[in-house]
Amino acid sequence: MVLKAEPFVVNLGPVHPSTHGVFRLRATLDGEVVVNIEPVIGYLHRGIEKLAEGRTYTQNIPFTDRLDYLASMSNNLAYCLAVEKLAGITVPERGDYLRVIMAELQRLASHLIAVGAFLNDCGAFMTPILYMLREREKILDHFEMVSGQRLTYAYMRIGGVSQDIPEEFLPALGKFVAGMPGYIDEYDGLIKENEIFLARTKGVGILPKDLAINISASGPVLRASGVKWDIRKADPYSVYDRFEFDIPTGTAGDCYDRYRVRVEEMRQSVRILQQAMAQIPKGKVRTEIPLTFRPPVGEAYGHVEAPKGELGFYLVSDGSIAPYRFHCRAPSLINLTALRDMMIGWKVADAIIIFGSIDICMGEVDR
Amino acid sequence: MTVALSGKEIAARLAKQFPGSIIEATGNTILVKADSLPEVAAFLKNAPDLSFDYLVSLTAVDYWDYFEVVYRLTSIPRNHSLVLKVRCQGRANLHLPSVTGLWRGADFQEREVYDLFGIAFDGHPNMKRIFMWEGFQGHPLRRDYL
Numbered sequence: 001m002v003l004k005a006e007p008f009v010v011n012l013g014p015v016h017p018s019t020h021g022v023f024r025l026r027a028t029l030d031g032e033v034v035v036n037i038e039p040v041i042g043y044l045h046r047g048i049e050k051l052a053e054g055r056t057y058t059q060n061i062p063f064t065d066r067l068d069y070l071a072s073m074s075n076n077l078a079y080c081l082a083v084e085k086l087a088g089i090t091v092p093e094r095g096d097y098l099r100v101i102m103a104e105l106q107r108l109a110s111h112l113i114a115v116g117a118f119l120n121d122c123g124a125f126m127t128p129i130l131y132m133l134r135e136r137e138k139i140l141d142h143f144e145m146v147s148g149q150r151l152t153y154a155y156m157r158i159g160g161v162s163q164d165i166p167e168e169f170l171p172a173l174g175k176f177v178a179g180m181p182g183y184i185d186e187y188d189g190l191i192k193e194n195e196i197f198l199a200r201t202k203g204v205g206i207l208p209k210d211l212a213i214n215i216s217a218s219g220p221v222l223r224a225s226g227v228k229w230d231i232r233k234a235d236p237y238s239v240y241d242r243f244e245f246d247i248p249t250g251t252a253g254d255c256y257d258r259y260r261v262r263v264e265e266m267r268q269s270v271r272i273l274q275q276a277m278a279q280i281p282k283g284k285v286r287t288e289i290p291l292t293f294r295p296p297v298g299e300a301y302g303h304v305e306a307p308k309g310e311l312g313f314y315l316v317s318d319g320s321i322a323p324y325r326f327h328c329r330a331p332s333l334i335n336l337t338a339l340r341d342m343m344i345g346w347k348v349a350d351a352i353i354i355f356g357s358i359d360i361c362m363g364e365v366d367r
Numbered sequence: 368m369t370v371a372l373s374g375k376e377i378a379a380r381l382a383k384q385f386p387g388s389i390i391e392a393t394g395n396t397i398l399v400k401a402d403s404l405p406e407v408a409a410f411l412k413n414a415p416d417l418s419f420d421y422l423v424s425l426t427a428v429d430y431w432d433y434f435e436v437v438y439r440l441t442s443i444p445r446n447h448s449l450v451l452k453v454r455c456q457g458r459a460n461l462h463l464p465s466v467t468g469l470w471r472g473a474d475f476q477e478r479e480v481y482d483l484f485g486i487a488f489d490g491h492p493n494m495k496r497i498f499m500w501e502g503f504q505g506h507p508l509r510r511d512y513l
Contacts, residue, residue, distance in 0.1 A: 041497065041498065042496075042497060042498035042499060042500070045498040045499070047507060049483075049508060050507055050508055050512075211471075213420050213421055213443060214420070214470060214471050214472065215470075215471045215472045215474070216421060216422050216423065216424075216470065216471075216472025216473075217472075227443065229443055234369055234446055235368055235369035235446075236368065301439065303423075310423065312423065312424060312439075314424065314426060314437070314439075316428055324428070325428045325429075327424070327426040329423065329424035329426075329439075333475055333476075333479075334472055334475065334476070336475065337471060337472055337474050337475055338471075366498060367498075
């Protein structure tokens, strides 16, 4: 007797632990195998781009915190760089260094969550992420020290940062930076050569190099596919041209490579932090500009290498106190474009891992 | 450092190749006729010394009389950039050719522009709303949507 089977549709999400927010995956399955998927997004769409058109350039800074809320500092930085380009504002050197320190700490914090949540998806339930949250907590303590906040900092200002760091910040950071490589080794000891982890991630969800470029992937997703492209090197902003660091890349473009690239990037961030702490000059942290100002008519695009990829803000000014157009190039949204190519043919359990390996933040996808 | 290519130089080349395709060129930007978009975009992607293989972002701006769609292009091997713009006159029944055939990265971004500005991209494999729900009326990022 031949069993008659036909594909059926399963909804993953929008509320599901593996969807990292409110993401819905409409998957067509043949038995256990994924034959088609359709990402359904928009559950967290708050219309930030529209709201920003009615507020001054300075008032928009807290909005950017709420895009990728796991990397608020990077969002602040990208937006401030775009406004500074638009209005021709310069930043004092100490302000630039503080921005780099915050952005790299933020990359560590975001990658810790990315890797921890990814391992959760792989079935290493809650043990690895607990170690990683331990270090993330320490980073959040540093952010609390400078801004009073633990998630949405709004620390950066147009022309610099809101205030200088307190006296105890640099010694505390020195202690953290000295300990961090040891913690990364600790995670590697737990996971790197774990047989189950390798079996679940090696060769799974491959994104070939050409496709990665064609779908405009960025960040660790692009680099894991073997493309050496990092905005910090390709188009240096702030004071990134003063630091020595490498761009880790993968070869296979599979889930394992995306994991490895993130872990190696954490080591590079530690290197940058060490150099920035040694070089940081004394002086002003912000160029004084009025809270409300009118940039000249024109447009500007400012971009940074955020933890999740190229984060850019495209601003159009009509000479008034608010942006005429405020567009955010969100890496999370664009990295999702290849999800279908990566998932088809894999089992449902692998699909969860593939999704986790991209590391998205719904606040940024939906805006 | 990413080199911002001169719009004027690229425009001069394009004008020779595709007469009448360029409306104006300023700074790092070229403004292209909507009909010429597919051939100009293909040329920019395939010419060996330009090789714009990476579409950084695609978005639109509402200027009341017309909509401007902005394509931000970068070449990863050559590390240079160019901004391509296309205008769409009027406010109803707007259409532009899709570039998803050249850069699949345009997929979600063209859907976003369709959803929030109401510009449909012909040739897109799945032209429907992305953030707002099916049956939603209007296009929220237009200036007259309050």
